[in-house]
Amino acid sequence: MDQLPDQPPPRPKKLQADFNPDRPASNRFGRRLQRIRDEVERNRTVGPKYPTWLLAxxxxxxxxxFTLIVIYA
Known part of the structure; x- marks a missing residue:
């Protein structure tokens, strides 16, 4: 009479993959992160084309x- 309905079996917990930043992920987000990492590494190793003092x-x-143009115009 007063029987409880059968409970569904518990879901298995998701196994979280270990995060390894050296191994690119196979999804779109992982590929984007890998491209960003590659660009940062390239920028760190190549160095600037012109010295900073020259750009300043x-x-x-x-x-x-432009200041002289504004003053004498």
Whole structure:
């Protein structure tokens, strides 16, 4: 009469894969992360094409040029 309905069997717990950043994942997100890691590594090893002091000097020259145009125009 008062029988409880059969309970479904418990679901097995998901096994979490170990996270290994050296092994690229096979899904889209993993491939994107791997591309980002590759680009960061490439940027760290190659180095800048022009020295920073030269870029700063060019920036100062451009700002001075536009300032002179505004003042004497």
């Amino acid at each position: 000097l060019v920036l100062i020259a451009v700002i001075a040029f």
